[in-house]
Every structure is written in structure tokens, then in C-alpha cells.
């Protein structure tokens with residue numbers, strides 16, 4: 001379970017998150033929608049522990065532990081996964097090599113044994129098949145020269161292998177064609193689990209037809225201004241964000 | 250403070266002191282008096298029981314050296330070396346020369362075992378993959394043992410210490426020693442001619458493909474000892490040989506001098522592949538101690554269609570001054586240089602290559618990857634030249650530098666000379682930093698800072714890594730990780 005309590009975050013003395021409160025119980029999927037620049041990516045980065053943000057107030061609690069004091073890799077090993085809006089290129093490092101390094105690093109951090117190569121290969125093949133990722137891509141350097149859609153698929157592949165407890169998707173649907181959207185959504189749905197929570201950041205109601213959220217939150221000017229069930233997404237699509245502008249100010 | 254940060258700080262604390270090979274072996278040694286003089290040159294020659302002509306050669310080099318000045322063009326900064334404060338000869342007392350394995354001092358064997366060098370032929374033969382490596386082990390100034398000699402001799406290959414070759418194969422030595430690197434080539438190589446103590450000798454007779462990797466392992470053990478090794482490899486027509494060189498030294502507060510000369514001769518259709526993993530002690534984290542590594546390595550593609558390929562992984566030494574080069578004399582000959590040079594702490598590296606195109610249709614390829622971390626300085630210096638007669642000479646050079654942190658430096662200094670208009674020389678260079686975004690991305694997937702740096706660096710050097718013999722690749726990846734410990738934060 002994830003709990004964010006009264007989170008305030010500034011960058012260079014400019015307050016970007018202005019008191020975020022959010023609870024995602026185990027097994028639930030929540031969606032966040034909101035204007036460009038309202039602070040959604042910032043929230044996901046702060047959850048994952050990226051440096052450069054000043055947390056002036058608040059807590060982020062994952063399964064009873066305040067993770068704000070933890071390094072990004074410790075949070076990852078504790079089960080937090082962020083699918084990036086813009087995945088990063090790692091030249092010269094084959095996707096396969098990266099996957100193995102990440103899985104073993106997390107296992108090591110949790111005091112588990114390293115995966116044997118056959119076990120690793122089996123898991124990768126299985127996950128890659130589900131996401132319709134071919135072998136050639138696994139041999140290429142991670143994200144280098146990948147198309148937008150391939151990058152997003154590679155993110156979900158990593159998530160499928162790392163089996164996190166808390167998944168955050170930052171605009172995973174943007175840049176995907178219709179088929180890719182279906183494949184990625186299937187991948188995400190396959191990971192739906194009673195012990196796993198998910199937070200889906202998106203601009204489009206369309207994604208939520210595939211990944212059906214339990215709760216939809218509207219994000220405006222650095223905080224959640226309204227929450228509701230999935231029909232809220234439809235309403236937003238119809239009426240836009242204007243009704244929420246400054247409504248909380 | 251988060252636990253991981255703390256661990257990283259602890260690692261930083263030990264930093265370079267974690268040098269894995271920093272143990273010393275307590276063995277009585279037989280040393281020449283400190284300092285350099287004509288008498289010392291005579292002493293070394295006498296210790297090795299050398300023929301008169303060899304002594305003359307050394308004395309001549311010594312006289313010439315006295316008239317020379319230390320070069321100062323490299324981007325290196327170090328106090329003047331006091332050549333009178335160095336022991337120029339040190340041999341483990343129990344082992345004055347190469348012997349069969351059963352006679353080697355068990356302490357010495359133990360040392361090599363700790364270093365992971367298989368000196369027992371049985372142990373190697375019992376190895377799972379059956380990959381055989383013949384080893385010549387050089388301890389301070391002498392070769393202590395050479396393995397697999399008999400098996401190699403069956404195909405006519407000579408693999409022994411240079412001291413032995415001087416006595417056993419004087420014709421080959423007279424013909425080839427100093428024929429690639431002339432006696433007065435440079436300050437350090439001339440010094441080496443006068444005082445070289447040991448090294449390896451390889452001769453591949455016509456038409457033979459060497460059936461196993463040959464390798465030499467150098468270790469400096471004694472305090473204040475210079476190591477001046479001399480290696481000579483001769484590949485006759487239609488031959489192939491792959492040779493590996495590894496180096497370590499214990500941790501010492503003072504700087505130790507290492508000035509080697511390596512000469513390669515490739516005749517028609519011969520191919521020599523020379524790989525080095527250099528991990529001399531780099532000094533501690535304040536920059537105290539470490540090896541001064543002034544090396545002259547040169548290969549002569551003397552025959553048509555011959556090929557010489559240098560692959561080097563440079564992670565050690567306080568100072569590295571080294572330019573493995575190829576003289577492309579034969580028509581259609583090829584030269585290659587693949588390099589990974591990693592500097593951390595206060596290490597300084599000025600390294601690169603020279604490709605001298607003399608023959609027609611000669612080609613060369615240079616891929617150099619420099620990684621600088623800590624307070625280190627890492628310079629690539631390369632010369633590509635084509636003679637008037639070198640019609641259609643071709644070169645491709647790619648130099649990439651990666652900076653870790655903002656207190657280190659990377660520099661690329663290419664020199665290009667083309668004396669005819671048919672040459673095509675291409676040069677590409679990049680300098681990059683590991684970005685915060687890359688670090689965060691890797692960490693988000695569970696890698697800690699050190700693991701993330703190591704992974705990114707391994708990706709950066711991949712094009713070069715794949716030119717190393719299989720046996721060296723895994724070791725090298727580990728070495729890269731160790732060398733970069735404490736480079737972040």
C-alpha cells in the first residue's frame with residue numbers, strides 16, 4: 001500500500017507540488033490526469049527518489065516505511081517501479097545485459113541468490129513474448145535507436161521481470177499506435193495482482209478503456225483537486241480542465 | 250544518512266587502497282647496489298652470464314643514454330626521477346634463473362596462485378574448458394618459470410625468457426633485438442637497452458599457427474626496484490600468434506619505475522595479436538606511491554600482408570606513458586590498436602598509438618576509449634602518418650572519452666601527416682559524461698551508484714572489449730569495476 005501525505009516539493013525555490021495526498025491500497029489501480037505542467041512527472045520522480053527536488057514537507061510511505069530517506073535503488077529494491085515518460089538510452093549495454101544486471105542487483109539487495117542464466121533466459125523469453133518484443137531488440141543497446149513505442153514496451157518488459165509492488169506509469173500510452181497500446185495494456189493487465197498497486201499517469205481517457213482504474217484523480221496546479229471513479233475520466237474528456245483551474249486556490 | 254550512501258562513503262574511504270594485488274611476498278632477494286653506473290650494467294650482464302657482445306651492446310646503450318634528456322612533451326606531471334635511488338637488479342634468492350616447475354620456490358608459486366596465474370601445467374590441463382595458456386612468469390628482474398615449453402617445442406616454437414634466448418639463440422637475438430626499436434629511440438628505451446633484466450622471447454617458425462595463448466606475467470615485488478623488461482616476438486612467414494601480458498605490483502609509498510621495451514616482427518602473411526592488461530599499483534587515494542610506467546612498444550609489419558594488432562587495458566600505474574605502434578612496411582599490411590585506458594584517483598595517463606604507413610595499400614584502425622574519474626588526467630595522443638610511397642593508405646581512428654565527475658580531465662591530441670594524396674584518413678572523437686539521467690534510470694532499476702557506473706562504462710568500452718581473448722574478457726570486466734570503485738559521490 002502506498003500513502004502520500006501532504007507532500008510539498010520545490011525546485012529552485014519554486015513550489016511545484018503543493019500538498020499532495022494520495023492513498024493507493026494493495027491491488028488497486030489509480031489514474032492521474034491533469035494539464036501539462038501541473039506536476040505529474042514531478043510527483044513520479046519524487047516518488048522514485050530523483051535528486052534535484054527539495055521536499056519541504058510531507059511523507060511517502062510504502063508498506064509502512066517512509067521511503068523519502070532511501071536512495072533510488074533502495075526504493076527500487078523495496079518494490080517501486082517507474083515507467084519513464086522518456087526512457088533513457090544506455091549505449092553499448094545490451095537490453096538483455098541490463099535486464100540481468102537490474103534483476104540481480106535487486107535480488108542482491110534483498111539478500112537473495114543471483115538468478116541462474118537458464119532461469120533468467122526463460123523468464124525473459126516469456127515476458128518478451130507477451131509484449132511481442134523480438135530477440136533482436138533484446139540484443140540491441142537499451143533504448144538506443146528504439147522507436148517511441150519500442151521504448152515503452154521495453155519499460156513494461158523491465159517491470160514484468162522486476163515484479164514490483166508499486167508501479168508508476170508516466171504517460172506510457174503517449175507515442176503508442178493502436179496495436180502497441182493494446183499490447184502494452186495487456187502487459188500491464190497481466191501484472192494486475194492483489195498484492196500490487198499501480199498509478200497510471202495519462203492525458204487520454206482511451207488508455208483507461210484498456211487499463212480500468214479503480215479511482216481517477218484530477219491533478220491541477222500541484223495537487224489532487226478531485227477524485228472519483230472511472231466515469232470522472234469521461235467527464236474530463238468532455239469538459240476539460242477549466243472547471244478545476246484555481247478552484248482550489 | 251541512507252545506508253547505501255554510507256556504504257559508498259566507506260568504499261571511497263578505502264578507495265584505491267583496496268588494490269587487490271597489494272600483498273608483498275617475503276622472499277630473500279639478491280640485489281645489485283642502488284643506483285646506475287657502468288659497473289651496474291656490467292653487474293647485470295655478469296649475473297646473467299651473458300656473452301661479451303651483449304655486454305658491449307648494453308654498455309654502448311648506457312653511454313648514449315648519458316647524453317640524452319628526459320622527454321617532457323607528454324601531458325604528465327611528476328618529480329624528476331632519481332636514477333641513483335633505484336635498484337636496477339633484484340632476483341629472488343632461491344631462483345636465479347628459470348627452472349622446471351618442481352624447483353621453483355613454493356612461496357613464489359603461492360604468489361602467482363594468489364594472483365590467479367596458473368603456473369602448474371597440471372592445473373591448466375585440468376581446467377574445464379581445456380583452454381591452454383603457456384605462461385612466462387617474471388618476478389622483479391628475472392623470469393622464474395616458463396610453462397608448456399616442451400609442448401610448444403614440438404611445433405618448433407621457442408618460448409622462453411629473453412636471458413635464455415640470448416644464450417641459446419644468439420643469432421636470432423643479434424638479428425632482431427633493437428631492429429624495431431633502435432637503441433637510441435627514446436630516453437627510456439635506451440635506458441632499457443642498458444639495464445634490461447628479463448622478459449619473454451617468442452619465435453614462431455614458418456607456417457606454424459601457435460596452438461595456445463602465450464602469456465607473460467610481470468610482478469614487481471622488491472622495494473625501490475626498477476623493472477626493465479624486454480620482450481621480443483618474431484613471427485616468420487605464414488604464422489599466427491596471440492600473446493597476453495599482465496602486470497601487478499604490491500602497494501608501496503614510493504614510486505617504482507617500470508620501463509619496458511617490446512618489439513614485434515611480423516614477416517609475410519604473419520599475424521601477431523598482442524594483448525595487455527596493465528594493473529600496476531596506481532598509488533593511494535592521495536596520489537602517493539604507484540608505478541611510473543614508461544613503455545616503448547612497437548611492431549614492425551615487415552612482410553607483405555602481415556598484421557599486428559595491439560589491444561590494451563590500462564587501469565593501473567600512477568603514470569602511464571605508452572604508445573604501442575605499428576610500422577606498416579610491407580605492402581597490404583595492417584595495424585590495429587584497441588585501447589581502454591581508465592584513470593581514477595590521481596593517476597595520469599598519456600597514451601595512444603602511432604601508425605606509420607610506409608607500404609602500398611596499408612591500412613590501420615584505432616579505437617581508443619579513455620575513462621577519467623577522480624582527479625585523474627587522461628590523454629590520448631596518436632600519430633597517423635603516410636609516406637610518399639604509401640599509396641592508398643587508409644586509417645580510421647575513433648577516440649571516445651568518458652568523464653566521471655568534474656575534477657578529472659580528458660584530452661585528445663591527434664597528429665596526422667599524409668605525404669601523398671591517395672590516402673584516406675578518418676578521425677572521429679567524442680567526449681561525454683555519464684549523465685545524471687542515466688544514473689537515475691539505472692538506480693531506478695535497482696543498481697547502486699557503483700554498479701550503475703560500472704555498467705555504463707562497460708557499455709562504453711564494448712567495441713574494444715570484444716577484441717580481447719575470451720579468457721581476458723571476464724577478468725577485464727571485473728577489473729574495470731574494481732578500478733572505478735570510489736569514483737562516484
Ligand SMILES: Nc1ncnc2c1ncn2[C@@H]1O[C@H](COP(=O)(O)OP(=O)(O)OP(=O)(O)O)[C@@H](O)[C@H]1O
Nearest residue numbers: 011012016034035036037038039040041042043052
Ligand atoms: N528541474 C526543474 N527545474 C525547473 N522547473 C521544473 C523542473 N522540473 C519540473 N519543473 C517545472 O515544474 C512544473 C511541473 O512539471 P512536470 O514535468 O511535473 O509536469 P507534468 O504534469 O508531468 O506535465 P506533462 O503533462 O507535460 O508531462 C513545470 O512547470 C516544469 O517546468
Ligand SMILES: [Mg+2]
Nearest residue numbers: 040041042085
Ligand atoms: Mg510529465
